[in-house]
Amino acid sequence: MTVLLEVTRLNKRFGGVQAVNDVSFAVDEGQIIGLIGPNGAGKSTVFNLINGISEPDLGQVVFGGRDITGRPAYRIARAGLARAHQIVQPLHGLSVLDNCVVGACFGRENLALPQAQEIAREVADRLGLGDRLELPASALTTAGKKRLELARALAARPRLLLLDEVLAGLNPTETDRMIETVQRIRASGVTILMIEHIMRAVMSLSDRIIVLNLGSKLAEGSPQQIANDPTVIAAYLGDSKLIH
Amino acid sequence: MSGILASVVDGVLVGSIYGLAAMGLTLIWGVMRVINLAHGAIIVLGMFLLYFLATAAGFPIYGAIPVAIGIGFVFGVALYWIAVHRVIGQPELMSLLATFAVNMILIGLGTALWSTSPYNVPVRVPGLRVAGYTFTGTHILAAVIAAVIAGALYLLVYHTRIGKAIRAVASNRDAAELVGIPSAQILSLAFGVGVALASVSGTLIATLFPFTVLSGEAYQLKSFVVTVLGGLGNPAGALLGGVALGLIEGLTTPFMPVDWVPVVEFALFVLCLITFPRGIFAFTKA
Amino acid sequence: MKLVWRRPFPWIITVVALAFALVPYVTNDVQLRESLILAAVYIVLASNLNLMIGYAGYVNFGNIVFFGLGGYFCLFMVNAWRWNVLSASLASGVIVSALALLFGLGILRLRGAFFALATIGVNAAIQQLVTNFEPWGGATGIYLSLDAYGPLGGPRQALWTVYLLVVAATLASLLSSYAIKRSKFGLGLLAIGQNESAAAVLGVPTPLYKALAYSVSAFLPAVVGGLYFYKTGIIEPSGAFSLSLSIEAIVMVMLGGQGTVIGPALGAFLYEEMRRFLLTAAAFSNFQLVIAGALLLTIVLFVPGGLMGFVYRRWPRTQKALE
Numbered sequence: 001m002t003v004l005l006e007v008t009r010l011n012k013r014f015g016g017v018q019a020v021n022d023v024s025f026a027v028d029e030g031q032i033i034g035l036i037g038p039n040g041a042g043k044s045t046v047f048n049l050i051n052g053i054s055e056p057d058l059g060q061v062v063f064g065g066r067d068i069t070g071r072p073a074y075r076i077a078r079a080g081l082a083r084a085h086q087i088v089q090p091l092h093g094l095s096v097l098d099n100c101v102v103g104a105c106f107g108r109e110n111l112a113l114p115q116a117q118e119i120a121r122e123v124a125d126r127l128g129l130g131d132r133l134e135l136p137a138s139a140l141t142t143a144g145k146k147r148l149e150l151a152r153a154l155a156a157r158p159r160l161l162l163l164d165e166v167l168a169g170l171n172p173t174e175t176d177r178m179i180e181t182v183q184r185i186r187a188s189g190v191t192i193l194m195i196e197h198i199m200r201a202v203m204s205l206s207d208r209i210i211v212l213n214l215g216s217k218l219a220e221g222s223p224q225q226i227a228n229d230p231t232v233i234a235a236y237l238g239d240s241k242l243i244h
Numbered sequence: 245m246s247g248i249l250a251s252v253v254d255g256v257l258v259g260s261i262y263g264l265a266a267m268g269l270t271l272i273w274g275v276m277r278v279i280n281l282a283h284g285a286i287i288v289l290g291m292f293l294l295y296f297l298a299t300a301a302g303f304p305i306y307g308a309i310p311v312a313i314g315i316g317f318v319f320g321v322a323l324y325w326i327a328v329h330r331v332i333g334q335p336e337l338m339s340l341l342a343t344f345a346v347n348m349i350l351i352g353l354g355t356a357l358w359s360t361s362p363y364n365v366p367v368r369v370p371g372l373r374v375a376g377y378t379f380t381g382t383h384i385l386a387a388v389i390a391a392v393i394a395g396a397l398y399l400l401v402y403h404t405r406i407g408k409a410i411r412a413v414a415s416n417r418d419a420a421e422l423v424g425i426p427s428a429q430i431l432s433l434a435f436g437v438g439v440a441l442a443s444v445s446g447t448l449i450a451t452l453f454p455f456t457v458l459s460g461e462a463y464q465l466k467s468f469v470v471t472v473l474g475g476l477g478n479p480a481g482a483l484l485g486g487v488a489l490g491l492i493e494g495l496t497t498p499f500m501p502v503d504w505v506p507v508v509e510f511a512l513f514v515l516c517l518i519t520f521p522r523g524i525f526a527f528t529k530a
Numbered sequence: 531m532k533l534v535w536r537r538p539f540p541w542i543i544t545v546v547a548l549a550f551a552l553v554p555y556v557t558n559d560v561q562l563r564e565s566l567i568l569a570a571v572y573i574v575l576a577s578n579l580n581l582m583i584g585y586a587g588y589v590n591f592g593n594i595v596f597f598g599l600g601g602y603f604c605l606f607m608v609n610a611w612r613w614n615v616l617s618a619s620l621a622s623g624v625i626v627s628a629l630a631l632l633f634g635l636g637i638l639r640l641r642g643a644f645f646a647l648a649t650i651g652v653n654a655a656i657q658q659l660v661t662n663f664e665p666w667g668g669a670t671g672i673y674l675s676l677d678a679y680g681p682l683g684g685p686r687q688a689l690w691t692v693y694l695l696v697v698a699a700t701l702a703s704l705l706s707s708y709a710i711k712r713s714k715f716g717l718g719l720l721a722i723g724q725n726e727s728a729a730a731v732l733g734v735p736t737p738l739y740k741a742l743a744y745s746v747s748a749f750l751p752a753v754v755g756g757l758y759f760y761k762t763g764i765i766e767p768s769g770a771f772s773l774s775l776s777i778e779a780i781v782m783v784m785l786g787g788q789g790t791v792i793g794p795a796l797g798a799f800l801y802e803e804m805r806r807f808l809l810t811a812a813a814f815s816n817f818q819l820v821i822a823g824a825l826l827l828t829i830v831l832f833v834p835g836g837l838m839g840f841v842y843r844r845w846p847r848t849q850k851a852l853e
Binding site: 340465504 | 587637640644646647651654655658661780784817819823824831
C-alpha cells in the first residue's frame with residue numbers, strides 16, 4: 001500500500017480561533033477514508049489546507065511524494081487532486097457538458113479540447129447527466145448540481161478525490177445511489193477522502209475513519225473501532241458523563 | 245526643517261477629511277460588498293452644495309455641514325433603491341458598472357450645468373499661531389468637524405439599534421433576515437450613510453480649496469488609496485489611513501509638480517494592494 | 531483552426547466584412563468610408579475589450595491605453611524611422627501586447643473593482659508620462675508630414691489602403707474572438723469569468739490566463755490605433771488616451787451583449803449610429819456622457835445580457851448560427 005496523501009502537523013488559526021490544531025494523518029492509495037466530527041471541528045478547513053485554498057500556518061501536505069504545502073490551488077489540481085464542494089459551485093452560465101469539459105481540460109492530464117469533450121461526455125453519462133448535457137448548469141435541480149459537482153471533479157481523472165458532504169440534502173433513494181456511485185468511483189482507481197455526516201454511509205463506505213473535534217484529531221481507526229470509541233461518542237453528544 | 249513640520253501637521257489636518265471620505269466608501273463596501281464608483285461624483289455634489297448654499301442662499305458656511313449630511317443621506321438612500329438594489333446579489337462586475345453609470349450621469353449633468361470652470365467659496369476663519377507658524381483656520385476647523393462626524397459615526401454604528409442592525413446585515417444578511425431585520429431597508433440606510441459621508445467631506449473640502457466638476461476624480465482616487473492603506477471595510481482604519489495619506493502628501497507634494505501627484509498616489513495604491521491585500525492597518529479579518 | 535471554418539458564423543462575418551470593404555471602395559464614396567472606418571475602429575475596441583469583460587469577467591476601464599500607445603509607437607516609427615504603416619502598426623501591436631503581458635501579470639492580482647480602477651490609473655499614468663516625453667512631442671504630440679503617405683502612393687490612395695487594413699483588423703478581431711471562445715483557452719477564461727476560485731480549484735491556471743487575455747486584448751486595438759492615427763495625421767495625449775472613449779467601449783460591449791461574439795460588434799455599430807444622431811440633435815457632448823450613463827445603467831439593471839443576450843434567450847436557436 002503506497003501512501004498517496006500525507007498531512008503532517010497541520011495548524012491553522014483564524015483570528016482568535018485555532019481551527020486546525022496539529023492534525024496528522026495519511027491516506028493510502030485505493031482507500032476510502034472518512035473524515036468525521038461535530039460541526040466546527042475543522043474538517044472543511046483541513047480540506048482547504050490540502051487543496052490550496054488556505055495556507056497552513058504550520059505543517060506539511062505531501063501528495064504523491066511531492067510537497068504541495070501552500071501551493072496555488074490550480075497547481076494542486078494539476079497534480080491530480082480534485083474536490084467536490086459542500087456548497088456546490090457550478091459554473092452557472094456554462095452548459096453541464098462544458099462544466100465537465102473544464103474539469104477534463106485542466107485536470108491531471110491537461111487534455112486538448114476534443115479529447116476533453118469525449119471524456120467529459122463519458123463521465124457525465126456515467127453519473128446520470130447524459131440527458132441534460134446542453135442545459136445551463138443553473139437549470140439543474142439540487143441533486144443534479146451535486147452530481148455535476150462530482151462529475152466535474154471526476155472528469156479531471158484525479159488520483160485523489162476530496163468529497164465534501166456529497167450526501168447532504170439528498171433523499172434516501174438519492175443517498176443510496178450516491179453511495180453506490182462512490183463505490184464505483186473507488187473501483188475505477190480513485191482514492192477518496194470524504195467528509196460526511198450521514199453515519200450509515202461513512203460506516204459502510206470507509207476503510208478507515210478519522211475523527212476531528214474542535215480542530216484536533218480525536219481518534220482514528222476502522223469503522224467498528226470508531227463506532228465503539230467512548231471519546232467519539234462523547235464528542236458528538238457533547239457530554240462524556242452521558243455514557244457512564 | 246520646521247517648515248516641513250508645519251507641512252506635515254497641515255497634511256494630517258487635511259488628511260482627516262480624506263479619512264472621512266474614505267470612511268463612506270469603506271462602509272458601503274464592508275456592509276454590502278459594493279464599491280461605489282459614484283463616490284467622486286458625490287464629493288463634487290457636496291462641494292457644489294456648499295457653493296450654492298453659501299453664495300446663492302447666503303447660508304452660513306458651516307451651517308451647510310448638517311445640510312450636506314442630510315441631503316447626502318437622502319440622496320444615498322434613493323441611489324441605493326434606483327441603482328444598487330437590483331445588482332446586490334450579482335457578480336461584482338454588475339455593481340461596478342451600475343455605480344459607474346451613475347457616476348457618468350452625475351458628472352455629465354454637472355458638466356452640462358456648471359461647466360468645468362473652477363469654483364471657489366471664500367471662507368474666513370482666523371488661523372492659529374504656533375511656534376512662529378500660522379496654521380490655516382479653515383484646515384483646523386475642517387479637521388475638527390471631520391473628527392466630530394467620525395465620532396458620531398462610531399456612536400451610530402456601535403451604540404444604536406440601527407447600527408447593530410447594520411452590523412448584523414453586514415455580517416450575515418440571511419441570518420439577519422431570519423431574526424426579523426428588514427435587510428434591504430438596512431442596506432439602503434447604510435448606503436445613505438456612506439453617501440452622506442462622501443457628501444459632507446466634499447463640503448468640507450470646498451471650505452479649503454477651489455474645485456471643479458472634475459475634482460471628484462482625484463478625491464475618489466485618494467479615497468481608494470486610503471481604503472487600501474486602512475483595510476477594506478474598516479472605518480477606523482480609513483480614518484488612520486486618511487491621516488497617513490495626508491502625512492505622505494505633506495511630505496512629498498512640496499517637491500513634486502501638481503500633475504504628478506495623482507500618478508504617485510495611483511502607484512502607491514497599486515503597490516499597496518499587491519503587497520498588502522488586507523490593508524496595512526489590518527485590524528479586522530478580511 | 532479547421533474546426534472554426536466548419537461553422538456558418540465565420541463565413542457570415544467574412545462576407546459582411548468583404549461587403550464593408552468593397553462597397554465604399556467600388557462606389558468611391560468617401561463619406562461612407564469615413565463613417566465606416568470609425569465604426570470599424572469601435573468594433574475592434576469593443577470586441578477585444580469583450581475578451582476581458584465578457585469572457586474573463588474583468589472590467590478594463592482603461593482599455594483605451596492600448597489604442598493610444600499603439601498610435602504613438604506607430605506614428606513615431608513612421609515619422610522618425612521612416613517605416614511603412616503596415617510594419618509600424620503591426621510592430622506597435624506586438625510591443626503593446628508585450629507590455630500588457632508584463633503589466634497584466636501585476637495588476638491582474640487585484641480583485642474586481644481594484645483591477646478596474648488600476649486600469650484607469652494605468653491609462654492616466656501613461657498619459658501623464660507621454661505628455662512629458664519629448665521624443666514623442668510632449669503635450670503637442672506627433673504630426674505626420676505629407677510625405678509619410680508617399681510609400682502608399684500619396685494621401686488619397688493611402689486613406690483607402692488604411693481603410694482596407696482597418697476592415698481586415700476588424701475581421702481579425704471577430705474571427706479571433708470566435709476562435710478563442712471555442713478553444714481551451716477560451717473555456718478557461720469563461721470559467722474564470724463565471725467563478726474564479728472554482729476555476730482555480732478545477733486546475734485553470736488563472737494568473738497566466740488572465741494576463742494572456744489582457745495581452746491578447748491589447749494587440750488589435752494597438753494595431754488599429756496605429757492605423758487610425760496614421761490616417762488622421764496627428765496624435766496628441768488627450769485624444770489618444772481619452773477616458774470617454776474608453777468608457778464608451780464598455781457601453782458598446784454591454785449594449786450588444788457581453789460574452790457573445792457578435793454582440794460587441796453590434797453594440798459598437800449601434801452606439802456609433804446613435805452617437806452621430808445625438809451629436810447633430812443635442813449638440814452637447816456633456817449630454818452624451820449622461821445618455822451613455824443612463825443607457826449603461828438601464829442595461830446593467832434590466833438587460834444585463836445586452837441585445838444578443840436578449841435575442842438568444844428569446845430565440846435560442848439563433849445562438850447556434852450566430853454565437
